[in-house]
Amino acid sequence: MAKDLEIALLRAFVTAVRAGSISRAASGLGQTQPALSQQLRRLEGVVGRPLLHRSPSGVTPTRAGEELLPYAERILSLSAQALTETGRALTGHCGVGLLEDLAASRLSQALADLARLHPGATLEVLSLSGAAMREAYDTGRVQLVLDAVPDIPGPPRWTVRRPLTWAIGQEMDVATDPLPVVLFSSTCSWRTAVLEAMERAGRSWRVAFESNSLIGVLAAVRAGLGVAALMPENLEPAMARHDTAALPALPEVELGLVRHPPTQGDPLVDAVESALRRMI
Amino acid sequence: MAKDLEIALLRAFVTAVRAGSISRAASGLGQTQPALSQQLRRLEGVVGRPLLHRSPSGVTPTRAGEELLPYAERILSLSAQALTETGRALTGHCGVGLLEDLAASRLSQALADLARLHPGATLEVLSLSGAAMREAYDTGRVQLVLDAVPDIPGPPRWTVRRPLTWAIGQEMDVATDPLPVVLFSSTCSWRTAVLEAMERAGRSWRVAFESNSLIGVLAAVRAGLGVAALMPENLEPAMARHDTAALPALPEVELGLVRHPPTQGDPLVDAVESALRRMI
DNA sequence: GGGGTGCCATAATGAATCCTTATGGCGAAG
DNA sequence: CTTCGCCATAAGGATTCATTATGGCACCCC
Structure with a gap:
């Protein structure tokens, strides 16, 4: 069986490439320069290709070294994660x-x-x-x-x-009077606040559709039955219209x-x- | 510095868990049972937690062992990939x-x-x-x-x-006569074949829109200007209608x-x- | 041109590692 | 009770691997 890569050797490799020098990498890893040099040679033996250009001014990765680097970094990251998270999961x-x-x-x-x-x-x-x-x-x-x-x-x-925002179906005319609205049938506190905002704005309205599920409300809006006051992230892209000036300003929900x-x-x-x- | 995990130890671990037995794992890895036993103890030392329940009937992973397993498998996979692909990239x-x-x-x-x-x-x-x-x-x-x-x-x-399939915009009435079609303006050989299929089916048609880009064709279909003959994977979901029986059967493209x-x-x-x- | 610096590589040495064989303990099956 | 198959430990020795010592190279400064 071919030899396995070794995480310690990959760490030596990544450190040397980042430092641009085997000596500096050795220092950073708390080892001697010949030890790092030998480790990198061993890694090259396992991979079967030169990984570093060596010169008196330091080291740079070869093409094969550049290809190995992302793998090495990923393996080191997973290894660290495995060590810190194994056995510490909540129950x-x-x-x-x-x-x-x-x-x-x-x-x-x-x-x-x-x-x-x-x-x-x-x-x-x-x-x-x-x-x-x-x-x-x-x-x-x-x-x-x-x-x-x-x-x-x-x-x-x-x-x-x-914040809340108006959800408006396509083909929906927001000037329709009274304004058809789509509501959650459950008693949520902002249903009242929304209707009060309509009253204060002098805008008459009627309940066109009620549903106890968001999917139902979205389907009704999509079908153009009326407008609904929803949280922005729940709007489908086509519902985020810009002609809402004709509609009352919506309160925030706490x-x-x-x-x-x-x-x-x-x-x-x-x-x-x-x-x-x-x-x- | 804490010790690094070792890929060979992870391989021993994964093999033992899969085999349900340290002895069988050792055999599979070409090593002796005490060697595997010692390697697994060393791995547990590095991780700092028991990873295996041991019994005369074999081994099963502990909770920590189950948590480590996906990491180990991922690291082994990346390691293998690193070895086989490093230095073999094409240019x-x-x-x-x-x-x-x-x-x-x-x-x-x-x-x-x-x-x-x-x-x-x-x-x-x-x-x-x-x-x-x-x-x-x-x-x-x-x-x-x-x-x-x-x-x-x-x-x-x-x-x-x-195969080709009809792309049909919403609100589009496929019984419209003559049938509006949307075409690529570039001369592609199946444009002729499609039009010939229409003639053979006795269905009259007119060119409603032409574009030299797929995006343009899709936009036109989406806007309901006409139908288009496209490859199935290019259709937006809303265009894959089922009432295409009224339309001529489309030829395949080679x-x-x-x-x-x-x-x-x-x-x-x-x-x-x-x-x-x-x-x- | 010579000396100094900083780099990498190799040789030799010895401590540490790690695999093997031998052996023991346990539980289950016959 | 015996046998089988499992895992764990002890002991021994081969192998590994980090250290120190040393050498070669390129570059810089005086």
């Missing part, structure tokens, strides 16, 4: 209650990434209506809830303000995260909360 | 003439991948009209041309048949590759031709 269970607008966003992806880093842990993301979410929280099924502040089942640990008190000190819940805080 | 230049339909397809991506594997080589992909492509081929600027057989500037080395004779034996051109053959 346990964490239930997260998210407003559906948020569940459809990249927050879910961030949580999926977190779950992938900690295969011993289970994350459960739930999008429930007000009463069901409150019950899930009170019974401990969800440990974190991120929702509009008036809708969360306890005092928020932190809050953040997010989101808050509530955490089930018994989870204090739980490292998994800590990690999930940090990820949500970072991504929101 | 030189190769010009490829492609029909624009093909240039827009994953063939270009395949050629980009090839170029990435051989940074010392340059690939040039050209989409030119009939006369310009012939001139580029005759002067040796392009060494390979992949196009419809009647349009290629020499006898094909190999040919392949590919593509062929012609190769500039002086490039015989050129390894880069060999590799490019192989890639095209594989991906078409």
Whole structure:
């Protein structure tokens, strides 16, 4: 069997190329210059090709050396990651209650990434209506809830303000009177705020469609049944129209995260909360 | 400095996990069982955690072992790739003439991948009209041309048949008479074949739009100006309608590759031709 | 032109490593 | 109870690999 590459030799190689000198690389790695020289010769023996041009002014990589370099750097990076992360994965269970607008966003992806880093842990993301979410929280099924502040089942640990924007289907005439709107059927606090903004702007409206799911709302908007107030990241590209001056200005929504008190000190819940805080 | 992982130790680990036995792994690696046992202990020393459950019936990975396994496999894979590919990259230049339909397809991506594997080589992909492509081929600027057989500037080395399909914009009524069609303005041999198929089906038609670029054709179809006969992979999802029974059946197109004779034996051109053959 | 500096390569040496053989302990199967 | 197949350890010795010592080369400065 052919000899394996050696990570220590790859490290010597990468260090020498970066330093432009075997002597400086040796110094940096806490070894003697002849030791590095011999290691690099051994690496060239394994690869079967010269990897370095050597001269009294130092070393430069050969063409083969340039080809090996990205592999070497990748292997060193994976090796370091393997050492720091193996055996340090979190375990346990964490239930997260998210407003559906948020569940459809990249927050879910961030949580999926977190779950992938900690295969011993289970994350459960739930999008429930007000009463069901409150019950899930009170019974401990969800440990974190991120929702509009008036809708969360306890005092928020932190809050953040997010803008809303109008979602408008193609072929939709925004001057239509009364203005058809598409709404979430669940009672969310900003539905009221949006309708009040319409009233204040003197713009009459009618409910053209209601759905309890974001997909339903998006389908209705897409079909041109009306306009909807959504978070910007949930809009399909064709819905982000620019002729919204005819529509009332939308309020911001204040989101808050509530955490089930018994989870204090739980490292998994800590990690999930940090990820949500970072991504929101 | 902490010790580095060692690729040989990772290989021992992966082999033992897969075999479910240190003895069988040793045999597979051409070493003795105590040697493997010691190597795995050394690996556990470097990682700082037990990686294997050992029993008289063999070994199974611990939780940390399961976490390390994907890293180990990735490192082994990269290492093998580094050894086989370093110093074997091709150099030189190769010009490829492609029909624009093909240039827009994953063939270009395949050629980009090839170029990435051989940074010392340059690939040039050209989409030119009939006369310009012939001139580029005759002067040796392009060494390979992949196009419809009647349009290629020499006898094909190999040919392949590919289907066409109707691209239909939304809101487009396919029963419209005469049927508006969108065409490539360049003379391609299947434009004639498509129009002849229409005549044979007794379907009258009119040219609604012409463009010399696929993007222009797609934009016209998308805007509902007419239908176009394209390769299936170039259709946007919304254009792949199912009510094409009202439209004439489309002919297949026969593509062929012609190769500039002086490039015989050129390894880069060999590799490019192989890639095209594989991906078409 | 000579001396000094900094680079890389090789030789010799010896400590450390690591594979082998020999052997022991354990659990399961017959 | 015996046999088999597994893993672990001990001991020995061949091999490896880092060190020190030294040499050659190119370049720079005086």
